[in-house]
Amino acid sequence: xxxxxxxxxxxxxxxxxxxxxxxxxxxxxxxxxxxVSGDPGYPTLDDDRVMAVTNVTVNEASPYAVFTVxxxxxxxxxxxxxxxxxTGLTGIEYFNGATWQAYTGxxxxxxxxxxxxxxxxxxxxxxxxxxDTGETYKLVATTTGGTPSTxxxxxxxxxxxxxxxxxxxxxxxxxVSGDPSYPVLDDDRVMAVTNVTVNEGSPYAVFTVxxxxNQKALLSITNIxxTGLTGIxxxxxxxxxxxxxxYTGxxxxxxxxxxxxxxxxxxxxxxxxxxDTGETFKLxxxxxxxxxxxxxxxxxxxxxxxxxxxxxxxxxxxxVSGDPGYPATLDDDRAKIGVIAPDSTVLVDGISTVNVGNxxxxxxxxxxxxxxxxxxxxxxxxxxxxxxxDASHFVITTAMVYPLVILPGAQTTFDVKFSATLEGVYTAAxxxxxNDGNTPSFDVALTGTGVNVFFTxxxxxxxxxxxxxxxxxxxxxxxxxxxxxxLGYAPSPGDTITAIDMVxxxxxxxxxxxxxxxxxxxxxxxxxxxFTATYTGGADGKDLxxxxxxxxxxxxxxxxxxxxRNNLGNFAGVP
Numbered sequence: 001x002x003x004x005x006x007x008x009x010x011x012x013x014x015x016x017x018x019x020x021x022x023x024x025x026x027x028x029x030x031x032x033x034x035x036v037s038g039d040p041g042y043p044t045l046d047d048d049r050v051m052a053v054t055n056v057t058v059n060e061a062s063p064y065a066v067f068t069v070x071x072x073x074x075x076x077x078x079x080x081x082x083x084x085x086x087t088g089l090t091g092i093e094y095f096n097g098a099t100w101q102a103y104t105g106x107x108x109x110x111x112x113x114x115x116x117x118x119x120x121x122x123x124x125x126x127x128x129x130x131x132d133t134g135e136t137y138k139l140v141a142t143t144t145g146g147t148p149s150t151x152x153x154x155x156x157x158x159x160x161x162x163x164x165x166x167x168x169x170x171x172x173x174x175x176v177s178g179d180p181s182y183p184v185l186d187d188d189r190v191m192a193v194t195n196v197t198v199n200e201g202s203p204y205a206v207f208t209v210x211x212x213x214n215q216k217a218l219l220s221i222t223n224i225x226x227t228g229l230t231g232i233x234x235x236x237x238x239x240x241x242x243x244x245x246x247y248t249g250x251x252x253x254x255x256x257x258x259x260x261x262x263x264x265x266x267x268x269x270x271x272x273x274x275x276d277t278g279e280t281f282k283l284x285x286x287x288x289x290x291x292x293x294x295x296x297x298x299x300x301x302x303x304x305x306x307x308x309x310x311x312x313x314x315x316x317x318x319x320v321s322g323d324p325g326y327p328a329t330l331d332d333d334r335a336k337i338g339v340i341a342p343d344s345t346v347l348v349d350g351i352s353t354v355n356v357g358n359x360x361x362x363x364x365x366x367x368x369x370x371x372x373x374x375x376x377x378x379x380x381x382x383x384x385x386x387x388x389x390d391a392s393h394f395v396i397t398t399a400m401v402y403p404l405v406i407l408p409g410a411q412t413t414f415d416v417k418f419s420a421t422l423e424g425v426y427t428a429a430x431x432x433x434x435n436d437g438n439t440p441s442f443d444v445a446l447t448g449t450g451v452n453v454f455f456t457x458x459x460x461x462x463x464x465x466x467x468x469x470x471x472x473x474x475x476x477x478x479x480x481x482x483x484x485x486x487l488g489y490a491p492s493p494g495d496t497i498t499a500i501d502m503v504x505x506x507x508x509x510x511x512x513x514x515x516x517x518x519x520x521x522x523x524x525x526x527x528x529x530x531f532t533a534t535y536t537g538g539a540d541g542k543d544l545x546x547x548x549x550x551x552x553x554x555x556x557x558x559x560x561x562x563x564x565r566n567n568l569g570n571f572a573g574v575p
Contacts, residue, residue, distance in 0.1 A: 017046075018047060018145055019048070019049055020046070020047035020072070026039060045076075046144055046145045047075055047143045047145055048145035048146075048147050049143060049147075050143065050149065051075065051143060051149040051150075052070045052149055053149045053150070054070075054172070055151050056153075057156075058123060058156060058162045058165060058174075059156075059163065060127055060162070060289070061127070061164060061185055061186035062162065062163065062165050063122070063167055064093075064120040064121065064122060064123060064169075065120060065121045065154045065156075066120045066169065066174075067120070067121070067152060068118060068172050069111070069116070069119050069149065071111045071117075071141070072115050073111055073112065073113050073114060074110060075111040076109070076143075077110075077117065077142065077143065078106070078108055079092050079105075079140070079141055081138070081140070084135075084136040085132075085136050085137075086125075086156065088125035090125070091121065091124075092105075092119060092120075093120050094109050094117055094119045095118035117141075120165065127186070130291075131159075132156075133158050133188070134155060135156045136153055136154060137154045137156075158186045158189075158289055159188070159212070160185050160187035160189070160214075160216070161185065164182060164183060166181055168181075184216065184252060185216075185288060186288050187215055188287060189211060189212050190211075190291050190293065190294060191285045191293040192211070192293055193208070193284070193295045193296030194316070195296065195298070195299075196299070197298075197307060198267060198308065198309065199302070199305065199307065199330045200270060200271055200306070200331040202267055202310075203266065203267060203309070204233075204264040204266060205264060205298045205309060206264045206309045207262070207296060207298070208263075208316045209260065209262075209263055209283075209293065210255075210260050211255050211285070211287070213255065214254055214256075214257060215255045215259065215287065216252040216287070217286065218252055218288075219234070219247050219249075219253065219263060219283070219284070219285055220249070220284045220286065221265060222281060222282040222284060223281050224279075224282060225276075225278075225279045225281075226270050226280065226281040226300065227270070229265055229266070230266075230269075231246075231269075232246075232263060232264070232265055233247060233263070234262065234263045235263075237256060244264065270300050274333060274377070275376060275377035277301050277302055277303040278300075278301060279300045280297055280298065281297075283296040283298060284296055302332060303437055305330065306330065308326060310323065310325045311325075312324075312325065332376075332438075333375065333377055334376070334377055334435075334438070335375040335376075335378060335435050336373065336438070337371065337372070337374070337432065337434050337439055338372035338373070338374045339369060339442050340411075342356070342367035342369065347442075349442045353444070353446070354430075354444055354445070354446055356394065356417075356418040357448060358450075359418050359420040360420055360450060364418060364419045365417070366397070366417045366418070368414070369415075370411050371406060371432065372406070372410075373407060373408050373409060375408060376408050378406070379405070379406040379407075379434055379436065380403045380404070380435045381404035381434050382403050383431075383433045384433070385433070386416070386428050386429065386430055387431070389426075390426040390427055391428045393420060393426050394416055394418055394428045394430075396416055396417075397417045398414035398415045416446065418446075418448035420449070420450025422450050423451060423452050425450075426448045427446065429444070429446065451480065454481070454482050455478075455482065455484060455499075455511065456485060456486065457486070459488070460487060460488025460489075461486070461487055461488055461497050463489060464489075464492070464495035464496065464497070465496060465497070466497055466498070468485055468497065468499045468500065469501070470503060471501070471505060472503040473505060474505045475505040475506050475507070476500060476507050478509050478511045479508060480512055483499070483511040483514050485499060485520075485522065487522035487523060487524040490524055490525065490529070491524075491529050493548055493549050494547065495548040496537075496546065496547050497531070498538065498544070499533075499543075499544040500543060500544040502543055507544055516533070516536075517532055517534065518532070518533050519532060520532075530550070531547055531548050533546055534547070
């Protein structure tokens with residue numbers, strides 16, 4: 001202040017502090033006495049000294065992240081959270097030296113003696129299952145002058161790393177494993193499990209769980225269309241002698257340093273006789289964050305396909321046929337058709353040929369086929385057909401109603417009749433259509449032989465002792481042939497005729513309805529003459545010789561056979 005003469009006053013130095021100290025004079029103050037705290041309008045003292053906050057990294061399983069705010073003793077701080085990549089973090093608590101206190105937003109807290117304040121942030125809003133490793137936020141301590149603190153970056157990891165601060169921790173030092181209530185570290189990295197297809201005869205299905213090195217997994221089975229699959233084992237390569245270990249439900253297992261783990265599921269609960277091809281289940285590896293693995297579908301086939309994992313297999317590579325213990329046949333619970341020929345031969349699809357027999361214009365041949373269900377499920381025959389070059393000569397004579405269901409182990413039969421109009425070989429193909437997955441059409445080649453069945457000779461026999469036919473150097477098959485020579489004279493009782501003179505061969509079988517000592521009725525000039533037949537006649541005992549006789553009526557009677565010229569019959573009382 002200067003006098004009128006220009007003399008300047010002494011003193012008068014004003015000092016403005018921004019360190020939280022200094023007097024306050026309010027606008028309403030009409031005195032030289034500073035206002036005091038509590039006066040209406042009294043402000044928080046300005047303090048522009050910048051505070052520092054530690055950076056903290058925690059695991060997502062940690063309930064809190066504990067920071068240290070450093071400033072001056074007695075300094076006031078306004079606390080806040082800035083969500084950088086996090087969402088919804090708002091909860092702040094500070095330690096008053098005795099207990100944790102919930103912070104009221106917009107209020108100042110005072111730095112204790114020593115200038116350090118413990119502040120913790122509630123992490124629960126970020127404890128979700130989605131993988132978001134390295135999400136960050138910032139804890140800010142703002143001075144009364146509005147200057148924000150340095151540092152304060154909080155990082156939340158969900159990759160199985162990061163410290164944990166328990167609710168009971170009143171320090172800035174993280175808890176350690178073994179402390180009461182210490183959690184399994186959260187790890188939201190999703191694991192992948194291979195898909196596996198096995199045959200129902202396999203004792204196990206072996207999966208590979210892939211994740212991060214030393215990642216922890218909770219194992220479980222989801223039965224989709226399977227029933228009762230519960231048995232899980234994992235391969236522990238850390239044992240002195242690596243071995244399969246029975247998994248305890250609800251416990252965590254650790255993947256190898258390479259980030260993989262072999263896990264196998266016992267298939268025995270699904271090893272039943274019923275057909276249920278393609279039943280599925282899922283092996284699930286859940287991370288500590290609660291996220292289920294991808295993949296892991298197991299399929300069990302009982303149709304003769306699928307891999308085999310033996311109990312001795314410590315790899316994810318299936319066993320192969322020839323390995324010790326490998327089953328002789330893969331499990332196949334489907335219906336399985338078996339076709340059996342008339343002669344009881346078991347036929348092979350697409351390979352076997354069945355000769356139904358010989359036929360002519362006089363007679364047919366019939367073959368009885370057997371259909372058998374060699375499988376474990378009902379065999380359903382949808383149709384039986386015949387096609388091919390001579391299909392019209394082969395006819396199914398059994399009345400069939402489709403679908404024809406044959407139970408496991410049961411069988412049924414059907415007849416195929418063959419007829420012929422000419423000499424020669426007849427061919428066709430038989431097809432049995434069914435629900436046999438391996439052989440939906442069982443195909444069999446059919447053959448039959450058309451034969452000349454009439455033995456007539458070269459002309460009528462005109463004299464006793466004559467020979468009708470001489471066969472030299474080969475056999476003659478009489479079976480299924482008709483004996484129909486012609487008579488050209490009136491024989492007398494006792495006359496013999498050599499019907500077939502065998503030179504160096506034999507007669508095979510007997511003529512149709514002409515057994516040894518059978519009767520032949522031959523006609524001449526309207527009169528019927530009767531002959532007995534013997535196949536052991538002649539000097540060598542191999543010729544067919546006819547001997548005329550006169551029936552002694554009524555000492556013998558006609559039994560069967562046509563009563564007409566040049567045919568034959570069976571009689572009783574034949575001499």
